[in-house]
Amino acid sequence: MIIKPKVRGFICTNAHPEGCAANIQEQIEYIKAQPKADKGPVNVLVIGASTGYGLASRITAAFGYGARTLGLFFEKPPTEKRTASAGYYNSVAFENAASEAGLYARSINGDAFSHEAKQQAIAAIKEDLGKVDLVVYSLASPRRTDPDTGETYSSVLKPIGQSYTAKNLNTDTLKIADMTIEPASDEEIANTVKVMGGEDWELWMSALSEAGVLEQGCKTVAYTYIGDKLTWPIYGKATIGKAKEDLDRAAKAINETLSSVGGEANVAVLKALVTQSSSAIPIMPLYISILYKVMKEEGTHEGCIEQLDRLFREGLYTETPRLDEVQRFRMDNLELLPEIQDKVEAIWPNVTEENLYELTDYKGYNAEFLKLFGFGHASIDYDADASPVVDAKF
Ligand code: NAD
Numbered sequence: 001m002i003i004k005p006k007v008r009g010f011i012c013t014n015a016h017p018e019g020c021a022a023n024i025q026e027q028i029e030y031i032k033a034q035p036k037a038d039k040g041p042v043n044v045l046v047i048g049a050s051t052g053y054g055l056a057s058r059i060t061a062a063f064g065y066g067a068r069t070l071g072l073f074f075e076k077p078p079t080e081k082r083t084a085s086a087g088y089y090n091s092v093a094f095e096n097a098a099s100e101a102g103l104y105a106r107s108i109n110g111d112a113f114s115h116e117a118k119q120q121a122i123a124a125i126k127e128d129l130g131k132v133d134l135v136v137y138s139l140a141s142p143r144r145t146d147p148d149t150g151e152t153y154s155s156v157l158k159p160i161g162q163s164y165t166a167k168n169l170n171t172d173t174l175k176i177a178d179m180t181i182e183p184a185s186d187e188e189i190a191n192t193v194k195v196m197g198g199e200d201w202e203l204w205m206s207a208l209s210e211a212g213v214l215e216q217g218c219k220t221v222a223y224t225y226i227g228d229k230l231t232w233p234i235y236g237k238a239t240i241g242k243a244k245e246d247l248d249r250a251a252k253a254i255n256e257t258l259s260s261v262g263g264e265a266n267v268a269v270l271k272a273l274v275t276q277s278s279s280a281i282p283i284m285p286l287y288i289s290i291l292y293k294v295m296k297e298e299g300t301h302e303g304c305i306e307q308l309d310r311l312f313r314e315g316l317y318t319e320t321p322r323l324d325e326v327q328r329f330r331m332d333n334l335e336l337l338p339e340i341q342d343k344v345e346a347i348w349p350n351v352t353e354e355n356l357y358e359l360t361d362y363k364g365y366n367a368e369f370l371k372l373f374g375f376g377h378a379s380i381d382y383d384a385d386a387s388p389v390v391d392a393k394f
Pocket of ligand 1: 073223272
């Protein structure tokens, strides 16, 4: 079939297998070109390993440090008539590249929130790796089914306490208009914490610990975003921010669990960038488009793989990690520089539909969005027939 992007609102409903493989190759090449580090992981479990930050974590561990990786994700397989989700193609391409490079890689396609997925992962670790010394928790999901009660909770992206009105870019129509979001109810706040908070990270670490598959000195990290004034009302100080605060509580609890193996749990604060999850958050596409413009001009722009390279080097595997007062690794340091935020804030009120391409890097934003699904690679002929079906070992 001919595979061209089918964008509906803030998602793209199809993906290009070869384009996704090209994305993987680009990230692998970036990581391989970085200076070799002395210390790094050996056996790694990545939960949420197929796209965005989790995928970059897996690539960094495998191709930067030669680590053996077990990846878990929730992705749609292809049929003859319909393409797979991008994360599915990414994972096939990752496994192929790992196998060519002689690197162990195994993947599980399932619901990370379930007891079953945890048991499957533990069995795979026991079978192939013995123990793991790094667990990356990089899930982004709109809902979670509690594995004990069977109840399904949905998260919301809403302000807390009062409604919030701000300029919003509709990436479908390229219209810019004020958008008002009503505040979340107490139940919606609690549900968002249930989905995106630290409970499942804790369940994972307890299950792995009880199964005896955590190596002495095992590290675990979960990802968060904090941002600054412009995004606080919809992120940092909103429902998702509440859920992310819960990660700090979970990190403390997990540190207790890990004390028996001398391990440590940290939250890592990463920068805002285009992923399938961030494009769904109101305000974010416009914020990221302006941020990209400013950071590219400053020469400090980073994508997922650059952030992960730094997280391993400046956070996880150094004697002098870049930590804040609550023991979070801070990789958002460049985004939050006052001079960067001041410039973003100065541009924000002046953006209109007419000057969108001039004042912001919406062009870059949109190209990166399409790239998430394997589109826009100069090396790929998108008019050529492509089979949506690929061979997967998971
Ligand atoms: P993403 O949408 O690209 O990736 C989400 C991953 O979670 C995918 O691998 C997906 O398959 C997996 N997943 C979702 N539901 C699952 C389930 N039920 N079972 C198993 N796997 C499941 O998202 P992302 O932007 O890379 O986000 C990853 C983490 O990084 C999140 O915690 C997010 O809050 C955080 N973060 C994102 C940004 C950003 O700007 N994108 C910034 C800082 C921190």
